[in-house]
Amino acid sequence: MKRRETLLILSTGAVAIASDATAFIQSAQAGLKYPGRLKIGTITEMDSKKILHFNFPTEESPAVVFRLPNGQLAAFSTICTHMGCPVQYEASDQLFKCPCHQSHFSATMSGAVVAGPAPRPLPKISVDVDHDGNIYATSISEPPFGTKMSIHEVEEIYGEKKL
Ligand code: FES
The missing domain is CATH 1.20.5 (Single alpha-helices involved in coiled-coils or other helix-helix interfaces)
Structure with missing residues (x-):
């Protein structure tokens, strides 16, 4: 050549x-x-379905909102912090369970890792409810695994970390 x-x-x-x-x-x-304040659904919908699925902070980032046993709303990314597998929420024990390497995350302890190799808690999503019962995702504790946005970009859009 x-x-x-x-x-x-x-x-x-x-x-x-x-x-x-x-x-x-x-x-x-x-x-x-991506919109900084995302409508997820309504309290009526959530209470009838028990859990609402949505995407936040990007359209490729699955998440859920539900009620804890004390009645408070809780919302988390459902992407495992170990290697990005989708986790499933099991309301019977308030745990998110990852099928890939068996990490478990506690919904009642802010998404903390309680079993398995995951290095960090599930990202927690802050939600607001307006006087008409509409639920909005407003911020996230950190970008979900694999998200191309840096935490600084997320903070620029969603403001200071609230968690
Ligand atoms: S990807 Fe979830 S534990 Fe490995």
């Missing part, structure tokens, strides 16, 4: 890498446009 052909291949590769980087930046910027 001639030197000129080698340079052409290298420069083409550099363009491809630059293109991927641009796509990543555009994707991260797209995340910044």
